[in-house]
Amino acid sequence: MFAAEAGYEALQAFATSIGIGLLIGLERERQSDLKAGLRTFALVGLLGCISALLAQITDSGWILAAGLLAIAAMMIAAHVADPLDTGDPGTTSVVALLVCYALGAMVWFGYTSNAVMLAIATTVLLYFKTELHGISKSLTHVDLLSILQFGVLSLVILPILPDRNFGPYQALNPHNIWWMVVLISGVSLAGYAALRLTGARHGAALIGLFGGFASSTATTMIFARHARAHLDLARTAMVVILLANIVVMVRLGLLAFVVAPEVAGPLSGVFGGGVALGVAATFWGWRQLESGDALPLPNVTNPTEIRTALTFGGLYALVLVLSAWLQDIAGSRGIYLLALASGLTDVDAITLSSLRMFTLDKLSEAQTITAITLATLSNLAFKTGLVVVIGGTALARRTLPGLVAIAAGLVGGLLLMT
Numbered sequence: 001m002f003a004a005e006a007g008y009e010a011l012q013a014f015a016t017s018i019g020i021g022l023l024i025g026l027e028r029e030r031q032s033d034l035k036a037g038l039r040t041f042a043l044v045g046l047l048g049c050i051s052a053l054l055a056q057i058t059d060s061g062w063i064l065a066a067g068l069l070a071i072a073a074m075m076i077a078a079h080v081a082d083p084l085d086t087g088d089p090g091t092t093s094v095v096a097l098l099v100c101y102a103l104g105a106m107v108w109f110g111y112t113s114n115a116v117m118l119a120i121a122t123t124v125l126l127y128f129k130t131e132l133h134g135i136s137k138s139l140t141h142v143d144l145l146s147i148l149q150f151g152v153l154s155l156v157i158l159p160i161l162p163d164r165n166f167g168p169y170q171a172l173n174p175h176n177i178w179w180m181v182v183l184i185s186g187v188s189l190a191g192y193a194a195l196r197l198t199g200a201r202h203g204a205a206l207i208g209l210f211g212g213f214a215s216s217t218a219t220t221m222i223f224a225r226h227a228r229a230h231l232d233l234a235r236t237a238m239v240v241i242l243l244a245n246i247v248v249m250v251r252l253g254l255l256a257f258v259v260a261p262e263v264a265g266p267l268s269g270v271f272g273g274g275v276a277l278g279v280a281a282t283f284w285g286w287r288q289l290e291s292g293d294a295l296p297l298p299n300v301t302n303p304t305e306i307r308t309a310l311t312f313g314g315l316y317a318l319v320l321v322l323s324a325w326l327q328d329i330a331g332s333r334g335i336y337l338l339a340l341a342s343g344l345t346d347v348d349a350i351t352l353s354s355l356r357m358f359t360l361d362k363l364s365e366a367q368t369i370t371a372i373t374l375a376t377l378s379n380l381a382f383k384t385g386l387v388v389v390i391g392g393t394a395l396a397r398r399t400l401p402g403l404v405a406i407a408a409g410l411v412g413g414l415l416l417m418t
Contacts, residue, residue, distance in 0.1 A: 013108050018045055025100075048100065064105055153306075157178060216244040216245055224386050224390040228392040250271075252267075263369065266369055267372060274410040323354070323357060327357070343374065346379075369414070373410055373413075
């Protein structure tokens with residue numbers, strides 16, 4: 001009985017290894033002047049699995065290493081004897097074949113799910129060669145610097161910070177504070193990169209969406225200025241500004257899901273009202289849009305600069321301490337006042353501090369949702385002021401109904417959920 005089960009598991013592992021090789025090899029078959037195609041990749045995946053089996057039986061890892069070296073030597077010899085006509089050294093196919101061998105070995109050792117996911121990821125990387133090259137060529141010095149700085153924030157600084165509480169009310173945890181910095185920088189970097197890659201050629205929708213992730217305040221400000229300078233841009237600016245402010249709620253919902261999943265559902269219910277009415281108002285304005293010249297892009301600063309990260313980290317730490325202090329002396333009303341005040345300039349810090357206090361059982365679910373909603377309303381009021389003061393009458397007349405609709409949806413959602 002046990003032998004039969006073991007035999008079935010072995011056959012399943014061999015079949016999975018062959019399937020992984022076929023998946024990667026299918027993509028390689030698209031290439032001209034092949035040195036390794038569908039059958040070769042399938043056999044190499046199977047070889048990796050068999051080598052792992054033999055290594056386990058003989059208790060010798062050299063069998064796996066010898067197989068890897070043999071495949072590498074075979075492919076190198078093939079390319080030396082018959083170079084590709086395109087002048088490509090063929091290193092990608094060599095590495096892909098070695099990866100296929102290693103994935104076959106992983107399957108035998110029980111990491112089947114991971115091996116299949118990595119096989120899919122490998123195939124995607126191979127398939128989108130042209131698109132990836134296009135992206136890399138479009139990156140500027142600042143873009144590359146942003147990516148490297150994010151690596152420093154997340155992979156160098158974060159791991160070395162102590163994960164324990166310090167300071168007044170034991171409210172300051174360096175590791176937790178920096179994790180929030182990494183989270184905000186990552187979300188902002190994604191929007192920043194999307195804006196850079198798509199540019200203005202795809203119109204108001206993408207600028208509003210990605211601008212909301214990168215910085216809704218910067219997006220609102222730049223389009224308010226352009227609407228005042230160019231009255232024919234007022235309707236387009238309305239769509240961009242409304243979309244950016246709708247995305248703020250989506251962004252905060254994602255942050256809640258990562259930091260405090262328990263409160264993400266009810267908070268999404270509150271934000272749902274604002275998103276629904278905001279989308280309706282935006283759609284009404286969109287129907288009246290006319291295609292025109294390329295739109296201006298928001299001048300969003302690099303979100304991963306060390307100075308920017310330190311500024312947000314300091315603001316978040318200050319809000320944590322103030323939240324603990326105000327809750328101690330004034331209860332939930334103190335938190336609400338802080339939410340209204342801090343939300344005027346930055347809604348992320350008060351949102352994250354409220355979620356943090358919820359996870360520490362210092363705020364109830366209703367108090368957390370109320371504080372975040374008040375901060376969002378305060379932030380919305382601030383950007384409404386930008387529209388009126390900077391954008392002028394033409395933009396205000398078109399945009400204020402949509403901003404009021406978002407606020408009404410938030411208030412309605414809050415009343416229903418709390």
